Amino acid sequence: MEFIDMEEARWVFEVNVFGVMEVQKRFTHLLRESEGRIVNVGSLAGIYAREMGGIYSGTKFAVEAMTDTTRRELAPFGVSVSVVEPAFVKTEIANKQVGDHASSNKLSKEQHAVYSMFLDGAEEKRLKMEAMADTTDCTNEAIIHALSNPAPKTRYVVANVGGTPAWVLRKLLAVLPDRAADRLGGKVNK
Secondary structure (H helix, E strand, O other): OOOOOHHHHHHHHHHHHHHHHHHHHHHHHHHHHHOOEEEEEOOHHHOOOOOOOHHHHHHHHHHHHHHHHHHHHHHHHOOEEEEEEEOEEOOHHHHHHOHHHOHHHHOOHHHHHHOHHHHOOHHHHHHHHHHHOEOOHHHHHHHHHHHHOOOOOOEEEEOEEOOEEHHHHHHHHHHOOHHHHHHHHOOOOO
């Protein structure tokens, strides 16, 4: 968070948060009239923010809050609002986080050295997680269920993290004290 480029941060919020808001605002009157449905795509990163991922997580935490608020506001009108919370899924987003696109490549050597405990080996870890990632079928199925089932869930936790089902981690995070959850990444020393 210390070295994040603010213009880049604003752009990520513009796409992931304000884009969602804009679409919902434009269609809410139609959804109220038709008792329609809204399905937002969040992320497990919107429940558990990892080091070096604060901006993305911040946007997904915002999607969580907006989904909860919208669900409660539109419930009296018969509108169902759900959020899909995927963990690691094989998509093109991974390609946006590597090479010239990686935020860490924009750091000076001095800045990189400050957080080397997180940055060194990050690419290998990402590739390992990507290799175990689920296909988009899991998110597709959740979205279809949320749109077509007579009793849609409010949350669909899908995919996995390193082979562990995301729903297991979600439940674990709900009961762990913050300091214990901080140690899940294995880099916290104090």
